[in-house]
Amino acid sequence: MTNGCPEYHYVAYIDESGDDGLKAVKPVSNPGASEWLILSAVVIRAENQREVPNWVNSIKSEFRNHQRPDIHFSGLNPAKRQRACEIMANLDARYFIVASNKKNMQGYRNPAADKIPSKNWFYCWMTRLLLERVTKFVYDKSISQYREPKKLRIEYSARGGLSYPQMSAYYEWMRLKKHNPYLPWGHISWDVMHFDLMKIYPHHDREGLQLADVVASAFFKACDKHDTGQCDPTFAKILSPRMARDPDTRSGQCSGFGVKLMPSLEKAKLDPDQAEIFNFYGYPKQWWCPKASND
Incomplete structure (x- = not known):
């Protein structure tokens, strides 16, 4: 225990690009919310926490005339974006993204939303x-290295309307719920999670969240064409060496694990330029949790 919190051996930094608006969604409606919501996770061993500020400083040191104290992918020019991703492709970390193409969800309301104690049900979902994949990765690594599950600290980037009580209440609700008739869940490895290890921080306060911003935004740029100009998959492709695979080997499967698209590639009806990044990572083939359940 450290300061009343359980000991942990892994850390996940979680950030997003796009928004979770569903009332009006581009390109079905214009104006409207972003067509995409992309969540990312950067997962490291806890012993590397002290190195994260050095990693971010090494990226900033490559930039001329960088006035900001933090890194925001959207504020970087293409050359700086590329250099940031090149450095991150060599860090001792694993990256995950879940990408939701929302145009088929315009006006949708989760029929179970009123039962979920959170106002941000779509973000929570x-x-x-994302955590189905992250916790499987951490669980497998724990068993391999320590022969028992080890805890994961989760740090979320603060965003509009997100609160720790809402987030923790949602996960507690899902953990205790034995059956959900609406959505076929995969499997969260609850053995590696603890609610006292879930934290929310401002983006600029945590260098790990700045790394997660780069991952989420690189993939947003790869498939968005309504808010950021034409699709450019260059940056997301550069991150390939560190995108998570199952198993965690060079030949492991990335599509559906480290890179997860919702809905399926066929149902998303993406334009060819939007689909390029998902094809690059192995779609239409995709991984699915071998322990699928309704927990």
């Missing part, structure tokens, strides 16, 4: 999909 997206983090659920």
